[in-house]
Amino acid sequence: MDKNVSLKVSVRKLVEFVEMGGSIDSRFVGTNIMQEGTKTHQRLQDSRGEDYEKEVHLSIDYKYQSLLLQIEGRCDGIYRNEKETIIEEIKTTSRELSNLTEEDFPTYWAQVKMYAYIYGKQQELENISVHLLFAKRDSQEERLFKKTYSLDELEDYVEGIVLEYMNFMGTIFDSEQQRNESLKQLSFPFPSYRVGQKDLAKAVFKTIKEKKRLFAQAATGIGKTISTIYPTLLAIGEKECEKMIYLTAKTVTRQVAEGAFQLLIENGLHLKVVTITAKEKICFQEEVRCQKEFCPFADGYYDRLKDGLKDILANELIMNRQVIEAYAHKHKLCPFEFSLDIAMYADAVICDYNYFFDPKVRMQRWSEFHRDTIVLIDEAHNLADRAREMYSASISKSMFLQTGRIMKNIDKELYRSLKAVNEGLLEWKKELLDKDLFVLSEKPHHIVELVAALVEECERWLKTHPSGAGFEEVLTCFYDGQAFIRVAKEYNVNFKTIVTIHKSEVHVKLACLDPSTVIRSLTKKVFATVFFSATMQPLGYYQTVLGGEKEDYHISIESPFKREQLEVYGHAVSTKYRDRDKSIEPIVRSIISTFHSKEGNFLVFFPSYEYLMQVYDAYMKNDLPDHVRTIIQQPAMTETDREVFLTNFHSRTDTLLGFAVLGGIFAEGIDLVGDRLNGVAIIGVGLPKITLERNVMKEHFQEHGYDGFDFAYVYPGMNKVQQAGGRLIRTEKDSGFILLIDDRYYTSKYRSLLPPEWQNFKDLRV
Incomplete structure (x- = not known):
């Protein structure tokens, strides 16, 4: 020491x-x-x-x-x-x-x-x-x-x-001393930097030194993960700060971050890194019930925690899910709570966006670290949509009606409060006459007051009734009502009230259309923040929706790979919704003519699962050659299902066609290097489905001086396109082609939103 x-x-x-x-x-x-x-x-x-x-x-x-x-x-x-x-x-x-x-x-x-x-x-x-x-x-x-x-x-x-x-x-201090000594000797873990990689690393280091925020778009293949982690560690080595939190949106990107830390540790770094896995995934029990009566890992947890912490912190550096589970079994500890307690003493924490941004699950115990913490936000293009849901809340009339029926003969006071909310929503429904939906710029004060009174009654009842008839229903009313009140308190010009009515149901959503203010507030509390992604184009849009300010830094780095590694083709077919039926046959012909003559692995991405199945059914009616195999992304696939899907992508002499969805689990975050992926087709321009909420968002941004359609539909859609195409060229040795099927790619607007190396695509005649 x-x-x-x-x-x-x-x-x-x-x-x-x-x-x-x-x-x-x-x-x-x-x-x-x-x-x-x-x-x-x-x-x-x-x-x-x-x-x-x-x-x-x-x-x-x-x-x-x-x-x-x-x-x-x-x-x-x-x-x-x-x-x-x-x-x-x-x-x-x-x-x-x-x-x-x-x-x-x-x-x-x-x-x-x-x-x-x-x-x-x-x-x-x-x-x-x-x-x-x-x-x-x-x-x-x-x-x-x-x-x-x-x-x-x-x-x-x-x-x-x-x-x-x-x-x-003493164990912690000894580890910090080893960390600091190893950071003095730390070198970049590769023989040389890729093109653009050093520029990104320098920008990250400068951002941290100056306690700023950075918006970084760096094309696929730059090596963004190591290029953000490495300079952050150098800053910690210079005692600029003490801790880093690496935020991700998907399991696979968490694993990439773990791999980067592991590589640095193999090169001499001494750093304690912990990964937070969602409670539902890591829980040892069949049902998540964190009470000593139901879970032996919760019973006496704090009696055993010190020994568990001493053991794992003295013997491990990379504490991922597998390592945490092993020590949790050894010391009979809840693995989720154990990971949170380890994080208090770790140098780096890898976790989902939720643990930093979501007010329902945000780790309050980490608040003391904010002033000394660097936050790295991977795949930052996902954050705006995720944040919109985090800062929104909704209630439904049926929930209060059903719970009221249960509570009628159990607790009169609670029943009256449930009935009051139900009747308040019913009265509102009558006032709307024949309308089935409407949008308000003001929060519904009368409903908020009724829900606030109900939450107090739910709380009173729940304190004295820890189980039994109606408990789960009342608990749901309490938490949904509490979230509704919390959002109502934050309600401002960035929110709208969306009311939808179907038969006797009334659904009220306090919708956060623009989460930029909250994101800005939270990221400015920490030492420095880096937002980075391969697809933050146009950069100005992402700076706007993620709370950027004039004094923030920004950098955009093009692909480090040679143009000859990638061929891009276009096929002018209208995939607009009104033309979907007419588009199916031309798309099928395009798939057959493009892929059947080639061996290898290919992915074909569609804007929706419904459209995928329409094309797939038509495609399978053809007389397919024996060397062609097909696999399809299924809805709600488990992690095991996903792994099985990806194991099909290996070096082969036949043809594998994988049908998948834009914006889905196989369209971003996966690495299929070398012969594991030889080509990609992208059907459509990825525009989100037209919905009431998207249209409200469009109008909101239009009112604030932006192109509302672009903000609500075009930019999010084209981001999905870039992400899907980015699965193809991952290293200097990869090669392949991309096929863009949509006539909008031939217009200057959509072409300009493609990566520079895609824009001069060749027209494919079928």
Whole structure:
């Protein structure tokens, strides 16, 4: 461990780590606990006399070997009089106070004893008293526990606490020292940079040094993953910051990031990297129920966590899903919660966008890292649509009607609130007369008020009914209603209220049409942010929808590959919806004439699954030669199904045609290098299906001075096209061809949105 190293730690974090114990319990506890606890604290503090000082900041520098531990915190209150000094901590609870004992809540005792030690040491007191006061959140009930300690007793206690904490933190410090030494020696893990790769790495490094945000479009084949991770590590090595979070949209891109870190580690880097896998995927149980009664991995989780953390952090650098599962089984820990706890001590975290952006699942425990964290956002072209859903919320009348029927004879108050929301939506439906949908620029205040009242009633009932009839239905009403209220509070000019009516159903969505403000706010809280993708064209569009500002940096890097590696052809067929039926036969002829004479693996992408099946059915009616095989992307494929699909793409002497969907799981993020993919056909220009919400988005951007149709349809569609074509040339040794089937590619507008190396395509006559 380095000499003269200092470490800051809060009293709460210190004692919670040392005294941790108990089980994971995801049972409903309500959302107002913090507010209720604060109100109770304030009420009790305000009732104290003149000798009482509330919210007292305390700190001390504690010498441990060669390290200075800076311990600080804020105790609830201190009594001072001639007879004694008392340190008070107030804790709120919903438990019956008569059932509490002094042995309960060792963490609370540790906290108040730590405050007593700090204050007693600074004031040179021989003895000091502590009060641990428990107060009911929903009443005026209180229960007080009192103890008096000598300063020597407290000194011995604190010494034990610090010793156990530093036994663990010593591992972390040693790892950081190894990390810092390895970063001094870190070199680029390839003999040379690809064309454009060094430009991207320099731009990332400059962005971090200047605490900025960067929007980077770098063509497929640049090596974006290593070109963003490597300069970020150099910045960490220069102590610009401490941590990086690598955000991805898909499992396959997470695996690419893991591969980049693994390569750097094989080249001498010492770095702790953890991957967060969704709870539903990594859970060991058949049903996700995070309660000790149902899950042995939740039962006693915190009793075993320290040993698990010490073990994995002492022995592993790359902590991916497989590694986490192995250690979680070994120590009988919930693998999902274990990964989140590991992330607190890791140097790099790889995870989905949700864990940083989504208010429902965002990792609040990471907030302390923001000022020292670099965020790398891979495949950033996906973020705008993902964010729109994160910041939107909806409710349906049927949900409240069904739950009301269940609750009618169970809880009258809750039933009345459910009925009020149901009737409010029904009344609104009548006011609309014959309309089946409409769009508002204002949030529906009357519905929001009814839902807010219902959420309070749901919370009241759920606190006292942890299971039984109606529990799941009420819980759904609570969470959907809570999300609806949360979005209503954020509602501004970037939102619209979309109401759709079908028979007796009324569906209300508070739709976020432009998430740029929220994305900007969150990314500006961190040290630096890099948005990067192979397909951020036009760059100005993505800067707009992702919250870009004038002072942000941007860079665009063209393909590093030689033009002769890729041939591009065009076939002028109208694939517009009104021409779909007429387009099927020309497309089939184009597929047959283009692919049947070639051996290898080919992918044919369609704008929708319905269109794919129309063409596929017509194609299969032909007398196909024996050397041609076909496979089709199916809806809702599992990860195993996807892997099986991709295993078909290997070196071959016959012809394999894979039929897939633009914007789907095989249209981006996969690497089929060399002979695994020899050609790609793209049917249409990828425009999203025309929907009410897309049209509302179009009008929104039109009102704000942009080309609404381009923002809502053209740019997202052409992004899918670029992503699908980008599957083909992945390395300097790859070659192949792309066939673009749509007459719109022949217009200047759509041609200009293609990558430069595609724009001079040859016309294919069939």
